Amino acid sequence: MLLTNLKLDQQAAAPLYTQITDAIKKLLYNEQLITGDKLPSVRKLAAALQVSRTTVESAYNQLVADGYLQNEPKRGYFAAALAGLRKRSDAPVTQSIEPPAVRYNFANNYIDPASFPTKLWRRYLNRALKNKDLLAGYGEPQGETALRRTLAKYSSAARGVICTPEQIVIGAGVQSLLQILIDILQPDITGIALEAPGFAQAERLFASHGWQVSHFSTEQLEATLPRLLYVSPSNPYKGRSMSPQQRLALLRWATQQQAYLLEDDYNGEFRYFSRPVSSLQGMSDGSTVIYLGSFSRLLLPSLRISYMVLPPLLLERYRQLGHLYNQTSSTIEQLALADFIDAGALRRHVKRLRKLYSSKNVLLRQALTEIFGSKIIVRAYESGLHLRLAVATSLAAAELAELALHNSVRILPVYDSNGTLPEILLSFAGIQENDIRPALLRLKQAWF
Incomplete structure (x- = not known):
């Protein structure tokens, strides 16, 4: 195969993995690789190119x-x-190409700015700026004590998490916390399996550290799985929460295999037709579940504050390494968030968001039915900020996304669908209600 004959330049400024990605993109653009072609296995290509599997x-x-x-x-x-x-082209794939303009965005990387209480948040920021003693340094490496105390109370009340402030580690986004976790777990654990469809950014991070990365299904828990499973029990990408039986099976598996569950509680607060399901961590004795919480959707994606709750054994390991890390999250924003939560402002904000997102959820489903009829099947919708849809078409999910983008609509393709129909995700967090129907009309024009 052409790819196994690729010549890499060890002296080039571009990293080896970038040279490989560029070569594959060129094969795709020139249609030397076509839809469905199987690429060499990681092991085979690494051997042929004389590079590491990582x-x-x-x-x-x-x-x-x-x-x-x-x-x-x-x-x-x-x-x-x-x-x-794409048009056949001999131009190098690194050539700058202007992306299509996006008018309607169903992606999951932003929110509607009108939903955020900007004036109220500014008040708490101003209050934090008056604390000159705490602002004079780099901040506590583990996170400000005031915020960790507040998060212990909040996560218990809102998500059923059972922990002390000492177990909480704060960072600027989930990926910064995963970096710390990798250092804590190595060399005892160097493999992770993610609940499908996975989390691309996390997968790249673990892979870049030489970890074996794979996907798994909660319906097939085997002893051969790695000793770290990445799960999202509220399942925003599937649109529904794990069943009690699946949760208990995961906890039993972790105990039997002396393994850990990494619980990403992304959007766990948002469930529209019944009460939010408590965290997996709260169902356990706290020894096998590592809990991740974030405020990127509760408040703003640009507010880079996430937190990790460590089981006691891993907390001891963190204490041995904690002095090596600088705090990556702003002290000012940490203090403002602590006051914001303590005053009950976050609880009230989440209540408003549930009402807003529930309305968008219903509106989006109604509009889909009216515009697409039987051409769309809503697979799941009860939780998270997405609807998962199957589309009655012979096109693949990636083709649907590409056609949508060329019609100024961004959607998320589902690459791991096990069904006969392609599936997509529509996030309604950022799109305004009066834009939903025009966006769907453009999708229909693009696909049918």
Whole structure:
């Protein structure tokens, strides 16, 4: 295969994995790789190119995240349905290409700014700025004590998390906390399996540290799985929460295998037709579950504050390494958030958001039915900030996303769908209510 004959330049400024991704993109653009073509296994390509498996894995994972490849568990990597939508070109893939303008955004990386209480938040920031003693240094490496105390109370009341302030580590985003976790777990654990469809940014981070990264299903818990499983029990990408039976099975598996569950409680507060399900961590004795919480959707994505609750054993390991880390989250914002939560402002804000997102959820489903009829099947919608849809078409999910983008609408393709129909995700957090119907009309025009 052309790819196994690729010549890498060890002296080039571009990293080896970037050279591999560029080569694969060029093969796709020139249609030397077409939809469904299987790529060499990580082991085979690494041997052919005389590079590490981590280098190849990083390249493949980047291409999966960007939509050029599909990763099918236990089968391998395949070319996604993109090449046929592009004009044949001999231009290098690194050439600058102006992306299509996006008028309607169903992606999950932003919120409607009108939903955020800007004036109220500014009041708490101003109050934090008066605390000159705490602002004069770099801040506590583990996170400000005031915020950790507040988060222990809040996470208990809102999500059923059972912890002390000492177990909480604060960072600027989930990825900064995962970096710390990797250092804590190595060398005892160097493999992780993520609940499908996975989390591309996390996968790249673990792979870049030489970890073996794979996907798994909660319906198939095997002894051969790695000793760290990444799960999101509220399942925003599936649109529904894990069943009690699945949760108990995970906890039993972790205990039996002396393993850990990494619980990403992304959007766990948002459940629209029943009460939010408590955290997996709160169901356990706290020894096998590592809990991740974030404020990127509760408040603003630009507010870079996330937190991690460590089990007692891992807390001891963190204390041995904690002095090596600087705090990555702003002290001012930490103090403001502590006051914001203590005053009950966050609780009231979440209540308003539930009402807003519930309304958008219903409006979006109604508009889908009216505009698409039987051409759309809503797979799940009860929790999170997405609807998961199946589309009655012969096109692949990646083709649907590409066509939508060329019609100024951004959607999220689902690459791990096990059904016969392609599936997509529509996030309604950022799109305004009066834009929902015009956006869906453009999708219909693009697809049918």
